[in-house]
Amino acid sequence: MTTPISPVASDGAASRVRPGPTAIALVLVLGSIMVALDQTVVNVAVHRLSQDFAASLAAVQWVITGYSLALGAVIPVTAWAAGRFGAKRLYLVAIALFGTGSLLAGTAWNIESLIAFRVLQGLGGGMVMPLAMTILLRAAPPGRLGRLMSMLGLAILVGPLAGPLLGGRLVDEVSWRWMFLLNVPIVVLVELLGLRVFPRDEPAADRRLDVPGLLLLSPGLAALIYGVTAGGERGDVTSPGVLGPLLAGGALVAGFVARTLTSRHPLIEPRLFRRRPVAAAGAVLALFATGYFGSMLLLPLYFQVVRGETATAAGLLAAPLALASGTSMQISGRLIDRIGPRAIVTAAAITASCGFVLFAVQLSADASYWGLCGALVLVGLGGGSTMMPTMTAAGAGAPRDLAAAVSTAVNLVSTTVAAVGTAAASVLLTAAISARVPAAGDDGLRAFHALPPDARAAAAPTLADAFQHTYVWAVVLTALAVVPALFLPRRDEFLRGAESTQPDTRPGGEPCQTTESRSAT
Template structure:
């Protein structure tokens, strides 16, 4: 059989991407696998109180069920570019899904809070590889003229997972058992492994680079320590204590040291030379600001419905479903648009729509705002997010060579994860400070009568916090202006 050869920007000749029908099947499998990880990043939040009751453990300890997962997730991402070259994308993806599924089964069978935390870390070690390795497989399989729509399909898990997780998680906790939040991954993981082993391309021989051990020992602990400090600050609603400042400073120092080393190392863990490319640098800068504002604000919506309006966790999740539907729909449209038009035009349009949605939502937010008004504004926000996130990632990765794909996907996913974590923590602190300045006492544990008396002040606190998220979204317009807005010359 004859092999057709093509050349991509900045690299050697590569094998022609898989035919369209098979590429679509590969993307759908990747979406199914990615949904498990994005779902598990949010689903535990609705079960914190139930876990505290069942295991008779303090909330500070139970919170490590979520924090431990996030730390493991962030720590594993940096090594995936090297591991992809060492073991092959398909083999590494199958191993990651297997590890995540095994961790899910063990987490569902946990006998005490300590074992649950350990098994959640195991989940995170597998989950940290799934998204970047999956994106690498997609970049290598998708034809350049269809990359936008393929990336948009893949991105369904990134935007829809965090919004639907609280809905399904709330129902499982209320009606079935918290253990099924983890057991549900078993059939999904089994299907993904079976289909991936059958349909994914076989791993070809690759140039193996030595592992940058010093870089790994700087970046992975640095990220884990920084995430710990930021997350702890968000949980305590205080960034002034030594328990928060020390890990943040230590993590930052380690990351800066890694950057200094990566600029001179012969085989760095992450290739910083990618940032010399204008499209990649502009897209990642846009992603930092937009992801921090967009994903950081997601913590606000369920809290508003529960704290201000007195709704249950399940209902709070359901009331946010319009945003998920709008983002998923807009993502598919945006993916097709970015294949036809330049990324700069599509991303600028998406950010503008998202900013308009945030402005509408923030301006309308009050203690008695009709739900249909808020849901309509959420739909606009979701439409903007769906038209921004994956086109931005497409702009960062389009045209990269076969060898550049692992480093690019690792960097993009690392930035997305870190920006979301930092944004969530900062938004949490801003909300707490805003509520403390308007309401005395613990505002999250109020009777219905007490809530009605302070609801306007609480709503004002949420409105104030949403304004900060809106500011980040608007700031994302600045780096987006440097994305290509004219077709590249042949």
Template sequence: MATTTAPAANSPAAPTPTDTPSRGIAAIALVVVLGSIMSVLDVTVVNVALNHLAQDFDAPLATIQWVATGYTLALATVIPTAAWAMGRFGTKRLYMFSIATFAAGSILAGLAWSAESLIVFRVLQGLGGGLIMPVGMTILARASDPSRMGRTMAILGIPVLIGPLAGPILGGWLVDDVSWRWIFFINVPIGAIALGLAAKVFPRDTAQPTRPLDVPGLLMLSPGLALLIYGLATGGEKGDFGAAGALVPAVLGALLVIGFVARALRVEHALIDLRLFRNRAFVAAAGTMFLFVCAYFGSMMLAPLYYQLVRGESATASGMLGAPQALATALAMQVASRLSDRIAPGRIVLIGIAVGASGFLAFTTQVAADTPYWVLMACMSVTGVGVGMTLMPTTASALRTMSHEQVAVAGTTLTIIQQVSAAIGGALMSVLLAGSMRDGLPAGQGAGGLGELHTLSPDVVVAVGPALADAFQGTYWWAVTLMGLALLPALLMSRRQPTGAVGE
């Protein structure tokens, strides 16, 4: 395993962990959580409103889908610049800029007068939102002692859990009883509070442009990620990766990413330092995260569809049915992340994946048109415990081995891996579900995919319910398999008690 260098004693970029009192770390964590909640909650809230937006703007759903897709592509474009920008402008200023940009985009989105203007303003939101998580992670990780990295990651896990839990419920209420514009305006007071607190409590840092911006690398990686994610999303939407509109951008994106990797291995100051992958702990964490996120977040779109299409529930009710799982994940994440400061993360993550896959397997075997809800929620609560034991301890395991200077690059790289794996998982599950529906449903009664299913009468949908449930079950089996495969890279994670960053 490659070793990392200890941070320079006189580095002005940020205070060392011991320079920041625990009370100061708590204040920093509060600001980071506020900003992250704003960006994570926004995604789930907007997804609930897409159908209403299509009606209000009298636009086809394919156009309105760009309200979500444009935001995601903006994230993919800006995230690769995060590590360089933190050195060039300083973490505090960059974080405040990203919050301000996101809030400004939210105001403009709430004032949108057409579908096209809303899409443009959502892209602006994404340019700010893409920096919030990696910059916030870097600020908090640098302020924290490596021996307490698990507790730090537990804090960062709070927004990830609040979004899926509260987003559908909050979004449904705002759209149904207030106005869709408030799904964007609600970000403004949160952003204002986060901005004011960041100015007051974040440690002062200075710009440290130690390396030039890798412009050729940026021109390959950012468009490459955007094209890859767009192609995957389009393939998932159409239920066919072979369609020209999905295959061509996906292949072009993959070629650009491969070109970036080939070049980054040769140049001195690459946009993303791939020497991180010489570190066994980082490679193990990255591989575990890729497979686990692909399985879990990719399958998250299946449960709401199952409850709504097979069981006839509303969007809000579907969100409520997922609440026990989110709560189980939240509790397990807080406990497991803190334990990872005293117990080797590799041991916790292995148990977490095994528990998560077991709950997922039990849920999959029980998926049917008439399964009692308490059975399904119990199974997914077990999965939630496994998720909580896996995600943040995996991240903590990777960052704990990084030097002060490497944290920004490592956090950026992990964020890219999460975005790409979630996109791959979502697209894969969509295509697999479409294939299962084609094979298991009668022609003219859902075999054409979700679009055809939406045109059928409620009586016909009820009649094909058992076959439709089988299609969902068949898709879930693939997600269970992917989650189980995450055990392989997890076996490479250290099972020795953590001792802090290498080189300290």
């Protein structure tokens, strides 16, 4: 009697030791941590960079916003590039580009060169998270999607937690340059592990790039962010140098939307947003991420500028928020299969908004750190249970062959509005400081550095009021996110959608998006 040969055995020894989805997720987490870390690590260095380069807050803010804007600019092309070149290959290229930008940023000689190298970082980093989601959505077996996505969400824990702590320590004790140079050995490790554990995929040679759409969307987003930032720096949104970019950016984005609705090969598939889970998730992310990530710029500045703390101390004081965020993310990722995203995200958005309210009402020049940290715990609990469960709901609500398109769309929304939020926070804070501290004029934070120590101490209560006023917008935006959260899938809808993300059993495991599959959506 002949014993049948199993498919696993016939694939040879390499197939018998093929890494499972957990190993894949862990490598993806390591790569995503770097990108998340570099979105927060610079926040505690804004004060030092402003001093070292004699730059205004509006200029230094571009070290953060330029990075975030580059993230958003490259995300639209990720879905096409993943199909054209393969998700594994593109992920490793993106990590290498990020590492190159990190190395160059660590050697920057002025604020302009630092901004330029941060943009290069962002061009690589922008592809990392959507590609990681794509790889994981395709590797996740039924019933484990929420848990594996929560593992990927560890980057959101480690980034905000380690970013301020590590950045503060390096700024105070070593040099801000090592905030970027430390990425280099991690990049090498991710490259080696990724080559070994990521499943092989086959590129889809027939995928076409919507070049006109790309040329409309990326410059449009850049112009809008520039207009918002320039308006805050000049204190006048009606000047030609501000109004022009705003109008041009709006026109380009509107042109992109019009083209997307008529193109045979759109850069971002518009049919995705006809699916309620994707549309609701996009709305939640647009509102919540603007307020949540924009406030990340304000927190370390408050502790350093108003309270006179070091960068290390500012990072430590922000740790409760990050720890609560990561803890709640892991819990919510495991509960999403039992409760469903609608209940979890709705409660989480309410919790975060209440945390922002409690933090803002306490904000003063001598507020209790215990009270402030308690409010930050609520913000973190809400934030951790909002972001990744929302992205998971969107991914589970689309067919498996649209995994790259869904992850690209939700990451584009999240990254773009995070850049808008950071720019808006800088604009509002600079305007609030200038209005309350006449000696600062229109220079905001840079002029405050030039004040004598006694004058800075005397201005602390007024500055605290400026920060308190700026935090109001975070309260409003996170509260508004509750409305679209009510349209996320219930538990039964979520579980039915998750069944469409079962792993592909074909050799190579990289499904192609066909015309028929697009029409079916």
